[in-house]
Amino acid sequence: MPANVGSRSTYLLTAVRTCLGQRNALTEAGYTIVRLLQRFDALKSNEPLKRMMLTMCPSQGVRFVRFH
Numbered sequence: 707m708p709a710n711v712g713s714r715s716t717y718l719l720t721a722v723r724t725c726l727g728q729r730n731a732l733t734e735a736g737y738t739i740v741r742l743l744q745r746f747d748a749l750k751s752n753e754p755l756k757r758m759m760l761t762m763c764p765s766q767g768v769r770f771v772r773f774h
Contacts, residue, residue: 725731
């Protein structure tokens with residue numbers, strides 16, 4: 707038996723298994739969502755959106771280390 711056959715079979719046994727129809731299901735779900743959204747009229751508003759945001763930063767500042 708060649709040396710690299712064992713490593714390939716080990717890879718096949720430990721590989722992550724995914725559903726064979728996962729890509730098809732995601733495509734169909736995306737298509738359905740787009741078709742549903744196309745049935746609604748777009749709402750247009752001239753008012754700007756008001757958003758409240760909170761930004762946190764360290765009280766001591768941020769130190770940078772530069773490597774040469």
